[in-house]
Amino acid sequence: MLAELLQFLVSGLTVGAVYALVALGFTLIYNASDVVNFAQGEFVMLGGMVTVFAFAAGVPLPLAAALAIAVAVIVGLLLHRLAIEPARGASAVTLIIITIGASIFLRGIAQIVFDKRFHQLPAFSGADPILVAGAAILPQSFWVLGGALIVFAGLFLFLERTLLGKAVLATAANRLAARLVGVDTSFVLALSFGLSAAIGAFAGILITPITLTSFDVGTLLALKGFAAAMLGGMGSPLGAVIGGLLLGLLESFAAGTLSSAYKDAVAFIVILGVLFVMPQGLFGRRSVERV
Amino acid sequence: MNATRPIAEATEGREGVNRPREDVRGAVLLTAADIGISFGGLRALDGVGFSARAGEILAIIGPNGAGKTTLFNIVTGLYRASSGRIALDGQDVTEAPPHALAARGLSRTFQNLQVFFRMTALENVMAGRHLQERSSLLGDLFRLPASRRANAATRDAAMALLAEVGLADKADLPAGSLPYGALKRLEIARALATQPRVLMLDEPAAGCNPVETEEIDHLIVQVAARGVAVVLIEHDMKLVMRISRHVVVLNQGRMLAEGTPEEVRTNPEVIAAYLGTHGAREASLA
């Protein structure tokens, strides 16, 4: 019983960590630009796919991973420069459709450059499960959790301790005011896209040994990441992390104890329940209507 | 002053003169009593109240941040007060949502415009006639005669109101393209379209030039003369002193003074806290 719970806990946290990373990507871009970037999942896909193909071509794994992140960052910056920037001032829903278009586009390109098959990476440090209190835990889970933890900590330090990070926070709080005090908000915006892409790709690399990857894994991940971000409260990095982990745990426990076919359903029902009680998500900014 | 006179008798004194007669007063239509609200620990309003009477103009004045607009938002149901009661026409409406209040004859305008910017000026006012339209959803979907008639009636009534506020020639322009002063009047027309018995105007003359202010001033007096209770937030002291019958002064979320314009104008506390020397001089000239 305990072993089972532990099993669900670890697998839930592992998947949840990936959701959290995707949700963080959503949050960073949303804070800088009010854009909900549905191409976020494609960064995860790029991370996995580029690593897989570079590794297969003989590039050492760390280098392949670095290459994948670099590719994703370039794609993220291009997305900002070529698709979001020219549409500045368009309505929120128009911008969302643009990112959906971008996501279809990137998937289409990936399908040409790579292929339509599923691919796997070898686990970073052995594939034999470690037995902890009766639960079999994949070593890769530790990589995912550790990697996610490093990103969370790094991002926290960046936002709280560096001037640039403060500029990012200031832009999120009030774009006009940030610009007035000399923050280069368009640089912050580009930075957010780059950072989001890097985080997404990193998540994709970490999870590929467990879940496989293919050209179209991004859609579902983007959905889950978006849901996680909303659960936590859009715009709150802490909310994104907690929302992601919570979503992963919900799915894992629902799949284990109720029905694996409806694990997504359970997750969404909980999200709906939370939103009905807290319409701004768990950590969202509560807004008083100003008139 | 006799506050308990029946409405029919009381509204006699509304002969469209700028200064209402002192002896006859309209029935109380709207009462807010002991209103209090806090935002994040800050007491924004505490123990504030007023009564608005049919055919009279009540002005609520006070320095910026005194809580005037917050009071409006509470009375019109947009915010929920943490204490106090609101009665409309003798019935408790403290918990009533804005649309229910509108249905009971309470309408308002906004300090920071809340115009329907994607609609034309005419459509804005037509939207204000929502409560008067007796058309069913099915009628609207299939364009049944009843729905068409309602639409036409609304259009005519809205045109008349636009003419009344001097915007007839702007009827088919998108509201977003109108200048500020016109939008202020458009909001008044929209509020009037609901056929209110209590009309709450939040700085109707703010940002308007003297000519426009004069026009709005006339409009408000006319509306009150029809027996509507007008509650007014206004910074233009000349306007307040000229048209209002009763003045409530707020300062830092509390009642500072209350009375006729004369009483308020000469109240030393008010002069000290709000009017200042400049304002006092201006008021005395009014």
Next chain:
Amino acid sequence: MDAKAEPLPVAAAPPRFRLNARWTTLLVLAAVIATIPWFFPSGFYFRVAALVWVTALAAVGLQILMGQAGQVSLGHAGFVGIGAYATALGPRYLGLDVLLCLPLGAAVAAAVAFLVGRPILRLKGHYLAVATLGFGMLVAMVLGNEVWLTGGPDGINVQRPEILGWRIRGGETWYWITGAILLVGVWIALNLQDSPSGRALAALHDSEVAARTVGIDVARHKLRAFVISAVYAAVAGGLLALLNGRASPDFAGFLASVEYVTMVVIGGLASVPGAVAGAALLVLLPQVLTVFHDYEHAVLGLLIMLFMIFLRAGIVPGLAALLRRRS
């Protein structure tokens, strides 16, 4: 449509003029439906065009919700799925005539929308988006997983409908039926737009606060728009199933929902004919793009981006503005 934005010199003109704009839209659409079969090189095109009309019907319904009332739905395909499965399951389990299942599906969708809409529509913006997304996924999941009832992920066959012994079949027949239904759907949507109820929707779209203060029961009107658009989606779903002879969970999937949203936005959120244009574009593009083989998705994504960047108000309003500038 665009008469609205056009400043008119004379104040007395609007009623007549508006009527004309409405009828112009309807006449143009009717003319298109009546004449394009002349240009079809083969019978296959009737099926494709019928698919356009059916999809457009769902898009027009979503335009009422998104364009007129300003409420996003990322789960609208859920209602399409409900309508589609009603035509599949009604005859099988209830012994109903398959055509009778169209209104049945619409009624079920309306009831579901009424129940779900109440709590969901309290949410705003992205939160509403994620809630509707969840709803759509739930529907798709039930359709895909309850194999005993729905036939599972592969879908389920739908009977060929009959009227008084006459079997409705063939692309051409469906073309005219769906074309006529779309025409009615557009007529109703245009009616709504220029009616007291439609004005209430437009008002709450612009400013909920102001809408409430003029007496509009915002929650009630949002719910109405939600139910109406669900009915459109369900009828479209039923027709889609009849047209294809089968229903599958894909009808209700997230991708389908996103496509409907894209159609409405790309056509022009504020425009009823825009929804038709958007639907036509998104149904026809993949057909055309098959010549690009593997590049199909890349080109589709690219075109969506380009349309939104350069015609951000949408195709119909955007082109109308271009024409006006030219003249």
